[in-house]
Amino acid sequence: MPTSNQLALCLRRREQGESDLIVTLLTREAGKLAAVARGVRKPKSRQAPVCQLFALSRVQLATRGDHGGLPVLAQAQLEETFYDLRADLDRSARAAYLVELADLAIPDHEPQPTLFDLLLASLAALTTALEPRVVMHSFELQLLAELGLEPVLDRCAHCALPLGDEAALFDAPAGGLIHARHGGSAQATSVSPEAVRAMRRLLRPDAYELDLTTLRMPPMLARPVAAALRSAVRCFLDAEPRALAIIEQLADEPEP
Amino acid sequence: MASFPRPVARLIDQLERLPGVGPKSAQRLALWLLREPPERVLALSESLSDAVEQVHVCPRCGYFAEGEACALCDDTRRDESLVCVVADARDLLAIESTDGFGGRYHVLGGVISPADGVGPDDLNVASLLARVEAGDADEVILALNPTPEGDTTANYLARVLRQAAQRRGAAVRLTRPALGLPVGGDLNYADRTTIERAMEGRREI
Numbered sequence A: 001m002p003t004s005n006q007l008a009l010c011l012r013r014r015e016q017g018e019s020d021l022i023v024t025l026l027t028r029e030a031g032k033l034a035a036v037a038r039g040v041r042k043p044k045s046r047q048a049p050v051c052q053l054f055a056l057s058r059v060q061l062a063t064r065g066d067h068g069g070l071p072v073l074a075q076a077q078l079e080e081t082f083y084d085l086r087a088d089l090d091r092s093a094r095a096a097y098l099v100e101l102a103d104l105a106i107p108d109h110e111p112q113p114t115l116f117d118l119l120l121a122s123l124a125a126l127t128t129a130l131e132p133r134v135v136m137h138s139f140e141l142q143l144l145a146e147l148g149l150e151p152v153l154d155r156c157a158h159c160a161l162p163l164g165d166e167a168a169l170f171d172a173p174a175g176g177l178i179h180a181r182h183g184g185s186a187q188a189t190s191v192s193p194e195a196v197r198a199m200r201r202l203l204r205p206d207a208y209e210l211d212l213t214t215l216r217m218p219p220m221l222a223r224p225v226a227a228a229l230r231s232a233v234r235c236f237l238d239a240e241p242r243a244l245a246i247i248e249q250l251a252d253e254p255e256p
Numbered sequence B: 001m002a003s004f005p006r007p008v009a010r011l012i013d014q015l016e017r018l019p020g021v022g023p024k025s026a027q028r029l030a031l032w033l034l035r036e037p038p039e040r041v042l043a044l045s046e047s048l049s050d051a052v053e054q055v056h057v058c059p060r061c062g063y064f065a066e067g068e069a070c071a072l073c074d075d076t077r078r079d080e081s082l083v084c085v086v087a088d089a090r091d092l093l094a095i096e097s098t099d100g101f102g103g104r105y106h107v108l109g110g111v112i113s114p115a116d117g118v119g120p121d122d123l124n125v126a127s128l129l130a131r132v133e134a135g136d137a138d139e140v141i142l143a144l145n146p147t148p149e150g151d152t153t154a155n156y157l158a159r160v161l162r163q164a165a166q167r168r169g170a171a172v173r174l175t176r177p178a179l180g181l182p183v184g185g186d187l188n189y190a191d192r193t194t195i196e197r198a199m200e201g202r203r204e205i
């Protein structure tokens, strides 16, 4: 029996057989799930646009006995493609990273409406943001927090005392920021007081009434934040997102 | 617990690396191969090593070549000033099947897909820029699928190709095939008439 209409974002697709796809969808109500999309690689398939990366649709899934028990995409109505992301590789690479991170971090069949809304809002913000990296770093922090993996940013994760004006390190294995004098692990990266402030704000953009689409983040500030969050993702989620390598590849290119 | 003999396990491992083949399909294929008459399976293995040993990627355009350059690059009747960029060899053959295009090709070897860890450095982009910088092309047709990855790749290429043309102090016309290809559609699966119309009705980007 087909399930009721639900909002779903396409996170990933994998070819199956001659013309089918297996899509990984993040739904608002039913969490992350895989579904079979039949015949979508044929010309003029009406469901093809629904099975593209970043496609947001209202879908109906039908549960069948075959396909290893995977539900089948019965009906789908495309709502949003985040088309403007395609204009700029840096933006679309960061969008791909957010989606990959959500896919890696969210377990199957576990409803995560807050993360669903955060991901949609972040994709929308990426299409227009003055500095796409601001949106990306805020998403990383908020995702970790929502999963209960929030890095310690308001005190020293080693001795629990306030950080004060002392030099600080971001040490993911220790749980977050620490006083530099404790040493820290091999993964520890140094962060300036400005970078610490930026991370705190990006963790709670609403509390600070930030508009992530207009916020600027100079490279001096962005570099240590990116390094800290990269190690947090690696350490807390045990993940090495593939899109990150491309984002870094592009960052090495000279500006046009 | 019994397991497959080592050579069989190795065969399954190798088959599993093929696209779209999971562990179960790999086992099924391996068992099928081992039930076939040996000479037929060895013919398969021979054609595999022939293809790998005798064919290489054309250093100029990225298509398959048996000699130094590919047959398409060697063909002097083809229009040098028109270069059609495609994702892979199948798309090239789909366009060739229409007889409507007499220019040259450039095969990228895929599309930019950060989600799959594929960036510009992983594709034949540098050789394309070199062709444009050398002044070969007046028009570059970006015949990439209207998907997120295809569109992103086309827009990225448009930017770096313009820069490459500027470096040699000239302009290059950049176009994309127009009507016909459905959104999210695949060039590879489109019929001849659709491809022909798309190529004729290309628009500048």
Ligand SMILES: [Zn+2]
Pocket (backbone or CB within 6 Å): A156, A157, A158, A159, A160, A161, A178, A179, A182
């Ligand atoms: Zn301390």
Ligand SMILES: [Zn+2]
Pocket (backbone or CB within 6 Å): B058, B059, B060, B061, B062, B063, B065, B069, B070, B071, B072, B073, B074
């Ligand atoms: Zn060639």
